Amino acid sequence: MRDETSPTARALLMLELxxxxxxxxxxxxxxxxxxxxxxxxxYVEILREADIPVTSVRGPAGGYRLGRGLRLPPLxxxxxxxxxxxxxxxxxxxxxxxPHTPVGSALGKLLRALPESVxxxxxxxxxxxxxxxxxxAARPDPETTVALVRASxxxxxxxxxxxxxAGYERTIDVEPWAVVVRHGRWYLLCQAMHAGETRAxxxxxxxxxxxxxxxxxxxDLDPAxxxxxxxxxxxxxxxEVVIHAPxxxxxxxxxxxxxxxxINEGTTVLRGSTSNPVMYAEQLALIPGDFEVRRGDExxxxxxALGRRLTAAARLSAG
Numbered sequence: 102m103r104d105e106t107s108p109t110a111r112a113l114l115m116l117e118l119x120x121x122x123x124x125x126x127x128x129x130x131x132x133x134x135x136x137x138x139x140x141x142x143x144y145v146e147i148l149r150e151a152d153i154p155v156t157s158v159r160g161p162a163g164g165y166r167l168g169r170g171l172r173l174p175p176l177x178x179x180x181x182x183x184x185x186x187x188x189x190x191x192x193x194x195x196x197x198x199x200p201h202t203p204v205g206s207a208l209g210k211l212l213r214a215l216p217e218s219v220x221x222x223x224x225x226x227x228x229x230x231x232x233x234x235x236x237x238a239a240r241p242d243p244e245t246t247v248a249l250v251r252a253s254x255x256x257x258x259x260x261x262x263x264x265x266x267a268g269y270e271r272t273i274d275v276e277p278w279a280v281v282v283r284h285g286r287w288y289l290l291c292q293a294m295h296a297g298e299t300r301a302x303x304x305x306x307x308x309x310x311x312x313x314x315x316x317x318x319x320x321d322l323d324p325a326x327x328x329x330x331x332x333x334x335x336x337x338x339x340x341e342v343v344i345h346a347p348x349x350x351x352x353x354x355x356x357x358x359x360x361x362x363x364i365n366e367g368t369t370v371l372r373g374s375t376s377n378p379v380m381y382a383e384q385l386a387l388i389p390g391d392f393e394v395r396r397g398d399e400x401x402x403x404x405x406a407l408g409r410r411l412t413a414a415a416r417l418s419a420g
Contacts, residue, residue: 108140108143108144108147109147111134111136111140111144112144112147112148114134115130115134115141115144115145115148116148116153116167118130118133118134119155119165119166119167120167120210120213121206121209121210123166123167123213124158124163124164124165124166125164125165125166126163126164126165127141127142127164127165129164130165141165145157145165153167154167154168155167155168156168167213181203181243181244182203182204182206182207182210184203184243184244184246184247185202185203185204185207185243188240188243188246189204203243212224239285239286239287239303239305240305241287241303241304241305241307242304242305242307245304245307245309245310246280246287246304248310249261249277249280249289249304249307249310250280252277252310252312253277253278253279253280253319255312255316256316256317256318256319257312257313257314257315257316257317258274258275258276258277258294258312258313258315258316258317259274259275259277259310259311259312259313260272260273260274260275260310260311260313261273261275261289261302261307261308261309261310261311262307262308262309263302263306263307263308264306264308265306266306270308273293273294273295273302274293274294274295274313275289275291275292275293275294275300275302276291276292276294276317276319277289277291278290278291278292278319278320278322278324279319279324280304281301281324281325281328283325283328283329286303286305287303287304287305288301288302288303288304288328289301289302289303289304289307290324290327290328290331292317299327299331300331301328301331301332326356329355329356329357330356330357330360332356332357336374336375336376337374337376338374338375338376338378338381338397338399338400339372339373339374339396339397339400340359340371340372340373340374340375340381340394340396340397340400341370341371341372341394341395341396341397342359342370342371342385342392342393342394342395342397342400343364343368343369343370343371343392343393343395344368344369344370344371344388344390344391344392345367345368345390345391345392346367346368346369346388346389346390347363347366347367347369348361348362348363348369351369351371351388354371354384354388355384357373358371358373358381358384358385359371359372359373359374360372360373370395375400378397378399378400378402378403379403379406379407381400381403382400382403382404382406382407383407385400385404386404386407386411
């Protein structure tokens with residue numbers, strides 16, 4: 102563990118302050134580190150001896166900043182910044198333009214370490230770009246996410262405190278098989294011990310994680326495919342759809358609609374479920390061929406309503 106009372110340790114802490122606040126004064130550095138301004142000058146020399154370019158400007162508006170030399174200064178990310186950067190790469194965060202978020206703070210450190218000719222272009226893009234936020238995406242707590250990843254790697258069961266979409270809270274004992282990112286949402290693919298079934302829980306709804314002493318052997322599966330299949334099962338509105346097309350021509354259908362099974366060479370059955378029959382019907386409408394909803398009153402009604410809407414739209418266009 103680093104001794105934060107040693108001159109070298111304090112010099113590294115000062116380096117982090119210089120990265121975060123270019124032009125910071127000696128008085129502010131001394132106040133933040135709890136030392137004298139004389140000590141600050143000593144820490145500056147320690148950094149310069151390590152070939153880290155620290156420049157100073159005299160006068161009322163003066164202060165210290167990192168110069169641009171041949172060697173890049175070390176980037177000192179704190180834990181939230183490091184986790185946030187990894188998660189940003191995985192799911193496409195839109196917080197990069199805000200310097201007060203972990204992603205924005207970490208990105209600022211990266212830009213300050215780049216040569217000016219490179220950093221100027223990146224800074225311009227950062228300031229001028231206005232990304233559209235994904236309203237369906239939900240950002241889980243980084244510490245919760247990493248706790249679940251560690252438990253998965255250690256193959257150790259955990260208790261999670263979970264809040265459902267309806268607002269119900271409960272504690273669930275699970276085997277955490279994998280963490281999967283899907284369309285901006287983070288899921289825990291797991292075995293729910295109380296039900297003895299595969300479940301997928303949204304990590305942004307996990308309030309806390311506590312490791313249990315029990316271990317487990319994970320199944321041999323592809324987490325992404327297993328999640329897609331699971332999202333098509335267990336919802337309140339079942340559906341069974343007969344599609345007049347060979348199963349090999351339907352592999353492109355999203356697995357969250359359900360499981361495909363060949364009836365014969367030219368006919369396939371899709372068995373799944375949904376919590377949103379209207380959206381399910383809209384997905385079925387993308388099938389380039391005839392199909393029949395054999396089971397699922399709610400889905401059948403949604404398909405019929407969609408058909409009436411499309412027919413009415415066609416009549417309006419013709420008129």
